[in-house]
Amino acid sequence: MAADDGIKSRWGELGQMDRAALRVAWAEAFGDVPPRFLSMIFMRKALIWQEQCTKFGGLKPDLKRALKAAAAGKQVRAQAPQIRTGTQLVREWNGRRYQVEVTDDGFRMNGEHFRSLSAIALRITGTNWSGPRFFGLNGQAGVGS
DSSP states (O other): OOHHHHHHHHHHHHHHOOHHHHHHHHHHHHSSOOOTTOOHHHHHHHHHHHHHHHHHOOOOHHHHHHHHHHHTTOOOOOOOOOOOTTOEEEEEETTEEEEEEEETTEEEETTEEESOHHHHHHHHHSSOOOHHHHTTTTSOOOSOO
16 A cells, blocks of 8 residues: 555544544654644644654754744744756855756765765865855855855
8 A cells, every 4th residue: 555545544544533532543643642622623634744744754854943943933044945956056166166966866076976065065165064055055155265
């Protein structure tokens, strides 16, 4: 059975549960009983969300941080733009030109695979940089070229 089918099946199961059964399912999924005021539909939605996170992975850490910051009333900085596969990034540093290709699973420079632009910036400069900043993707190109 495909993961999608499992989620659909679980949603159907949750739809048949009464409040008591949903409270038990909640306790199993989240390790604690739900607050008494939660509606049944909210519990179903939270439980199916948890199921999806288990099967497909949850929120990315940077998105979690941004959501927590926003919930705390802090200003959230915009994320670096998504770059399409095949895009070529070019940067000059200390008189040398570097060309980076965006791949499906990261980046390639000089035939070597990197998981992040920050790893490439470290390789080029020998110091920690924000990769998107170093390559000028957030409007603040790195200094010192």
